[in-house]
Amino acid sequence: MEKNNTVAFPQAKSLTGADTVKGFFRFVLRELKPKGKILTPFNVISALIILGGLILIVIRFAYGLGSITNLSQDYPWGIWIGFDVVTGVAFAGGAYTLCFVVHILNFKKYEPILRATVLNGFLAYCFYAGALLLDLGRPWNVINPIIGNAFGYSSVLFLVAWHFLLYTFCQFVEIFPAVTEWLYWPKVRKYAKLCTTGAVIFGITLSTLHQSGLGALFMMASNKIHPLWYSGNIPILFFVSSVFAGLSMVIAESTISHRVFQDQISPSHHASFDDILLGMAKGALGALFAYFFLKVIDFVHGGHWALLNTPMGYWYLVEIIGGIVIPIVLFTIAILKNNVRLVQVTAIITALGVILNRLNISVIAFKWYSVNRYYPSWAEVWVTAAVICMEIWAFRWIVSRMPIMREHPAFPDEENAPHKETEVVQWKVSAS
């Protein structure tokens, strides 16, 4: 362990160089070089996807949105908004949920995956904001609502945009201690740590508002969304679903990164991993239940019984049963039987259900009556894939350099006593 970490963080010993500006840049330049094997299948395929995506983006800016997307006067928003932003942000909800559990409720058990989750959330927001810029007709004017060239306070989008910005900043503050450890800036780290609680509380507040705000965006489209999906409760539904969307994404994502970054993970974390996943499954189950009841109440209040026996009604049932009822059942079984594998499978089903729900509201049940339906063009799908690949690259770059999954040897987590299993060890260390 010890040895491993010193190899991973050579600067921990020899890094007084980063104190000077020149040394800092030399250090960053060195770190920019890729580590590990370059010609892996994943690298080759994702590089091709990204390359193609970049070409498509050039075409899009040269000839307008119509050149590569299937957007139309009937469908002003396609999957770049509906999937990249509306769905992606829901998945990034894991970061604030976990922050709440660890920092506010003080459940130390989940601490080992906190940094990776927040990093994921942060990168997600950065890349979604990027994807959003692609979708804007005049992206350079995006500074208007920020610099205050006519604030449209009354706009939900204004609120969402600002919260996006502020929350991304909060997440950066939350992840910043890892950066200071990487650069070996102990002094800065101390102050950065002080800001964390503030950032967490502010961040959770912002998340609540913009997760529900994303739903509120569609409230003025009340006459365009199929009645089975439209409801005055959309903001609350979006908020609650972001909890289980985020948690199931964390389960799925940490399962994968546990394999990929196996060498970085300490044995004690490894041992507690199953426990962590089961705990998150419980959280997701609770949120799913709440969501299910909200949906039922909505449905009964709306009096939409007759609509169920229509094609859109069957589609609605697919979403409700496949995306909510089945996950509820499976999560329950998994928790009762301590079946981690099943938790992982269910998390993926839940995530698919959330994708379905978000796409329904933003694209499929939106203008469901329209003759000219929208289907994403291959180019839109390609660019979306490219954005995801870029995000994975960025995540991997950071994780293999900064103390995200592992602990930095020079900065054992002194003020936060780690989770149960290692408590005794920690205590001994501090006593000696």
Place this chain on the structure above:
Amino acid sequence: MTISRRNFLKVAGAAGGVLLAGGQKPAQAAVPDADPKGLEFYGMLIDTTKCIGCRSCEEACNEKNKLAKPDVSFSSETVFEKKRDTTPEAFTVVNKFPNPKDPEKPIFVRKQCMHCNQPACATACLVKALEKTPEGPVKYNKDRCMGCRYCMVSCPFDAPKYEYNSNMPYLKKCVFCFDKVKNGEQPACVEACPEGASFFGKRRELLEIARQRIYQNPDKYHPYIYGEHEAGGTSMLFLSSVPVEKLDLRMNVGNTSYPEKTTGFLYAVPHIFILWPTFLFGLSYLTHSKDKENGHGEE
């Protein structure tokens, strides 16, 4: 009764004329104190029973807004074969509908931005590129627009159209010839209308006229003024001889104003901003103080 109403209209019209002639600015500034409702909105009464489908309004709009010339000339009747929607190059279009009352005389209906009293689009726009003017027109400040198209998502009438095939795209829709209206002139389409089927005036007066027409010709008019209450009221008011749903005028928009749909959410925001952090701080204090006690015990 009608006579007194007419007189009243004359007086009101004269007052309006005076307002327009004598500097509008001071009046605009003074009005809010005197009248909380502010300036009266202008509107357009579109009497489909008078429209002959000559498309003069389309042509005038095209010239006024310097839009690209269409492939089919404005005098051609072939365009009526298909139902058309407005486009970035046509801010208003005339469509033809069969007349159940008199098959010989088809009904022609214009389509354009409705200039809602409380427009969804202006509320949606986060940079105030779309703005409801005190005169009534919903104008467009193209330099502010960032092309998010949230206005298109929000507009219940799908009026805003977007230039998808441009790398410097703008939003396109009827702006009620705001520059002309501001100077007391009529919009180009109204000026061009040979039949008076599009009629310009104060919205309140137009409603009076519309009611009067229905009242005086109960056989000719279907007793409904489309736009009086739709989406909280619009500046465009339609009269017709048949129920309006036969004329592609949307009946599913409801009567409440669209911005109201989001106010509940927006009003909750400040509350959440105060309640959440307080709650979170408190909770965090509680959970962590227990922690410290335990720590002390161990030491």
